[in-house]
Amino acid sequence: MASCGNPDVEADASMTKRPKYDRNKTCVKCKLQTGNIVIRHAVYCKDCFFPLMSLRFRRTLEPHINPNPQQHRRKGLKASGNLLIGLSGGLGSSVLLDLIQKTYLSPRERQQGDQNPNGITCPWSKIFVVYVDISGIMIGAPDKSSPVEQFVKRHSTTMEYIRVKLEDAFDQTRSPGLRKILLKVLSSSTCSPLVSLKTYIESLPTQTAISSAIQALIRVLLLHTAALTHSSHLLLGTSLTSLSISLISSISQGGGYSIREETQEEWTYRNQDNIEQIVRVIRPLCDVGMKECAFWAWWCGLKVVGKHRYSGGRQDIGALTRDFIMGLEKDYPSTVSTIARTCNKLTTKGGTSMKCLICQRPAQSGTQDWKQNISIRSYSDINPEDVPPGHVNLASRASDDLPPSNPHSIASSMCYACHTSWTSKSIRGRITKQTDIPLPVWLKISSSISEERRQITMESMRNTIDDFLLDSDS
Amino acid sequence: MPPKLCALCEAAKATLRRPKTGQQICRECFFFVFETEIHHTITEAKLFKPGDRVAIGASGGKDSTVLAYVMKTLNERYQYGLELFLLSIDEGITGYRDDSLETVKRNQQQYGMPLKILSYDELYGWTMDSIVAQVGRKNNCTFCGVFRRQALDRGAATLGVDHIVTGHNADDIAETVLMNIMRGDIARLGRCTAICTEGEDTIKRSKPFKYAYEKEIVMYAYFKKLDYFSTECIYSPDAYRGHARAFLKDLEAARPSAIIDIIHSGEAFEVKDEVKASQRVQRTCQRCGYMSSNPLCKACTLLEGLERGSAESGLTDRARKKLEAEGPAPDNVRTIPFFNKPVTGNPRVSIAVEIPPGQ
Numbered sequence: 001m002a003s004c005g006n007p008d009v010e011a012d013a014s015m016t017k018r019p020k021y022d023r024n025k026t027c028v029k030c031k032l033q034t035g036n037i038v039i040r041h042a043v044y045c046k047d048c049f050f051p052l053m054s055l056r057f058r059r060t061l062e063p064h065i066n067p068n069p070q071q072h073r074r075k076g077l078k079a080s081g082n083l084l085i086g087l088s089g090g091l092g093s094s095v096l097l098d099l100i101q102k103t104y105l106s107p108r109e110r111q112q113g114d115q116n117p118n119g120i121t122c123p124w125s126k127i128f129v130v131y132v133d134i135s136g137i138m139i140g141a142p143d144k145s146s147p148v149e150q151f152v153k154r155h156s157t158t159m160e161y162i163r164v165k166l167e168d169a170f171d172q173t174r175s176p177g178l179r180k181i182l183l184k185v186l187s188s189s190t191c192s193p194l195v196s197l198k199t200y201i202e203s204l205p206t207q208t209a210i211s212s213a214i215q216a217l218i219r220v221l222l223l224h225t226a227a228l229t230h231s232s233h234l235l236l237g238t239s240l241t242s243l244s245i246s247l248i249s250s251i252s253q254g255g256g257y258s259i260r261e262e263t264q265e266e267w268t269y270r271n272q273d274n275i276e277q278i279v280r281v282i283r284p285l286c287d288v289g290m291k292e293c294a295f296w297a298w299w300c301g302l303k304v305v306g307k308h309r310y311s312g313g314r315q316d317i318g319a320l321t322r323d324f325i326m327g328l329e330k331d332y333p334s335t336v337s338t339i340a341r342t343c344n345k346l347t348t349k350g351g352t353s354m355k356c357l358i359c360q361r362p363a364q365s366g367t368q369d370w371k372q373n374i375s376i377r378s379y380s381d382i383n384p385e386d387v388p389p390g391h392v393n394l395a396s397r398a399s400d401d402l403p404p405s406n407p408h409s410i411a412s413s414m415c416y417a418c419h420t421s422w423t424s425k426s427i428r429g430r431i432t433k434q435t436d437i438p439l440p441v442w443l444k445i446s447s448s449i450s451e452e453r454r455q456i457t458m459e460s461m462r463n464t465i466d467d468f469l470l471d472s473d474s
Numbered sequence: 475m476p477p478k479l480c481a482l483c484e485a486a487k488a489t490l491r492r493p494k495t496g497q498q499i500c501r502e503c504f505f506f507v508f509e510t511e512i513h514h515t516i517t518e519a520k521l522f523k524p525g526d527r528v529a530i531g532a533s534g535g536k537d538s539t540v541l542a543y544v545m546k547t548l549n550e551r552y553q554y555g556l557e558l559f560l561l562s563i564d565e566g567i568t569g570y571r572d573d574s575l576e577t578v579k580r581n582q583q584q585y586g587m588p589l590k591i592l593s594y595d596e597l598y599g600w601t602m603d604s605i606v607a608q609v610g611r612k613n614n615c616t617f618c619g620v621f622r623r624q625a626l627d628r629g630a631a632t633l634g635v636d637h638i639v640t641g642h643n644a645d646d647i648a649e650t651v652l653m654n655i656m657r658g659d660i661a662r663l664g665r666c667t668a669i670c671t672e673g674e675d676t677i678k679r680s681k682p683f684k685y686a687y688e689k690e691i692v693m694y695a696y697f698k699k700l701d702y703f704s705t706e707c708i709y710s711p712d713a714y715r716g717h718a719r720a721f722l723k724d725l726e727a728a729r730p731s732a733i734i735d736i737i738h739s740g741e742a743f744e745v746k747d748e749v750k751a752s753q754r755v756q757r758t759c760q761r762c763g764y765m766s767s768n769p770l771c772k773a774c775t776l777l778e779g780l781e782r783g784s785a786e787s788g789l790t791d792r793a794r795k796k797l798e799a800e801g802p803a804p805d806n807v808r809t810i811p812f813f814n815k816p817v818t819g820n821p822r823v824s825i826a827v828e829i830p831p832g833q
């Protein structure tokens with residue numbers, strides 16, 4: 001549109017640069033000591049920083065520990081299952097592990113950052129730490145699983161370390177647990193899991209799709225590990241900064257329908273006794289910025305291993321969003337919290353109709369029709385009353401029209417974002433026509449996890465995926 | 475190598491790569507998909523009914539120039555039965571509007587559509603040039619945006635139309651979704667993806683180009699040889715929006731569907747009920763009768779600030795309170811003429827419009 005773009009601009013909504021530092025150098029909390037860190041325009045000293053951080057962590061986490069949130073927390077915290085901490089080796093999850101340790105496991109050893117004056121008993125009977133190793137697909141990247149394991153061992157003798165490889169998603173022999181939980185496997189693959197994983201990734205049409213597929217695989221592996229360890233809670237080290245990045249990145253990939261799940265979600269599955277179980281996925285650091293996490297790690301002497309992050313560079317929406325938000329935060333320090341706060345005021349339209357087979361998040365139905373109406377990709381998609389140009393003979397083309405999309409195909413069980421990942425091309429088009437794409441294990445089983453209980457045959461999956469990969473340009 | 479065939483008709487030679495889908499297609503097929511997608515947008519949302527009088531907000535820029543052409547084409551092809559008008563706002567920016575208004579006047583003649591030009595000067599007593607002379611280049615886009623919105627409604631009321639269509643395209647909407655999230659504007663976020671907005675007191679407005687890519691609008695204008703002017707405001711827009719725009723361009727380069735995907739996201743969520751309940755209710759401005767969430771509407775507030783030499787008072791609450799403390803507005807400040815809510819049911823008021831020659 002013309003000129004300044006939006007006629008809706010209003011003064012109260014326009015963003016002005018704010019000074020990064022407040023004038024006052026004294027801590028706002030104790031009003032005695034000189035400040036060491038600026039958090040959202042307020043100065044804190046080192047001594048006041050630890051309780052503040054602890055408070056934010058517990059305020060986010062503790063209301064969700066008891067199975068029934070209404071149950072008064074003063075009566076004590078008691079989870080219905082074990083705890084699984086997702087450790088990536090990165091800053092946020094390392095700080096998270098440290099906070100769990102200091103808050104719930106070592107109440108008697110007073111140490112720096114310890115905020116357990118009342119000697120809270122640990123709400124979980126067992127604590128597991130899972131590391132998903134993605135080094136298999138990172139060319140030349142070292143395997144970090146042993147330093148990560150050492151990090152866990154150094155921290156705690158009670159936490160149990162579990163290592164899962166990304167390719168386990170394609171391993172039908174190494175995932176007996178998956179089968180136990182998710183019933184029978186319909187097909188057997190001849191390739192090694194790592195080869196299957198690589199083939200799967202290479203079949204995706206964009207860098208963005210690769211990044212988000214890796215994220216989705218990690219997520220589902222974490223959820224399955226939570227189920228295997230009988231965990232009622234899966235905690236992730238997502239900081240406020242990373243939360244804002246993933247919110248914008250998800251919105252930019254069409255994931256608006258699962259915006260609430262970016263912050264918090266509940267995943268339901270049936271155990272081997274066919275009893276419904278819930279895993280709560282909580283991000284206890286989602287109110288704490290990355291900078292605060294860095295200070296915590298520095299002052300507590302945490303030896304953060306560092307994480308592998310797949311990046312498709314300028315062709316990867318996730319990586320672009322990260323650069324964009326980190327850049328904005330320098331000049332507009334309130335951006336990150338504004339994004340999270342705004343998204344927290346949103347809910348999704350209409351009821352959830354199903355669960356996406358790929359990412360296991362709620363999905364809308366009818367998104368295929370929506371896409372077809374808005375972007376016509378074939379004359380077979382047009383409405384009867386539409387008037388095609390004179391040179392097009394629709395009658396002679398009827399024979400090569402694709403068969404009408406099967407309502408029970410995998411496409412109709414995918415959320416908008418996952419469907420887009422699989423089908424949306426980049427202008428550069430890195431399309432290879434593949435006929436035999438390996439799929440993660442959970443897609444190969446009868447969809448006992450799908451709320452709709454649709455039986456999906458391998459054949460129909462293959463057919464639909466084949467369609468996705470047809471390059472209509474060639 | 476044989477020439478690459480159009481991915482759609484598989485008959486003609488592919489001559490372009492479609493910005494929206496990346497498909498290589500022929501020119502005729504491009505016209506068809508571009509126009510038909512807009513037709514789908516219009517029919518899906520049931521935007522019009524036969525006999526509607528519709529004003530096209532025309533700036534002489536690419537979006538509204540193509541919009542006028544496509545509206546005329548679709549109205550004839552699919553027998554919408556619409557009476558189309560052109561409505562232009564003259565912000566009073568020397569050297570910027572003069573040329574583009576020429577385009578609008580030429581469209582008036584080519585398409586045989588009645589044209590109404592309404593200027594900020596005649597409505598508010600201020601041109602953008604004089605506003606910038608007073609407020610500088612910092613917040614001028616705020617003035618321009620608020621004044622334009624109201625001017626369009628008032629122009630439409632004089633034309634006696636039921637409906638205003640504007641050239642907002644998919645890029646604009648995606649950018650606005652991102653902006654509203656980044657600056658926490660929850661009220662606007664809730665409605666910015668709506669194809670059609672209709673307040674109790676305002677004329678229905680809609681965006682038939684909601685899903686049309688800016689690049690395709692340009693491509694369409696180029697192939698159809700529709701000439702237009704750059705309407706990029708010479709008074710630079712706010713830097714924050716500039717960041718969002720650059721980011722969106724990067725996203726589109728990485729994956730062209732990103733623009734549509736952001737709009738889909740925006741349509742999938744809504745503001746929580748408890749948050750909605752805390753939002754202020756709409757009423758009408760006590761001075762000019764236009765819709766407002768405060769006793770004075772934004773335009774009247776801004777105008778009073780200009781008139782009393784305190785432009786800031788329209789922009790911040792603090793400056794506003796300071797101005798109010800100085801007492802009520804003196805009688806000699808210029809105000810906006812009272813806005814009489816257009817009566818629904820279409821009163822055919824007599825209107826002063828320029829009738830194209832030969833009609």
Ligand SMILES: [Zn+2]
Nearest residue numbers: 027030045048
């Ligand atoms: Zn202090």
Ligand SMILES: [Zn+2]
Nearest residue numbers: 356359415418
């Ligand atoms: Zn999904």
Ligand SMILES: [Zn+2]
Nearest residue numbers: 480483500503
């Ligand atoms: Zn063609």
Ligand SMILES: [Zn+2]
Nearest residue numbers: 759762771774
């Ligand atoms: Zn007013």
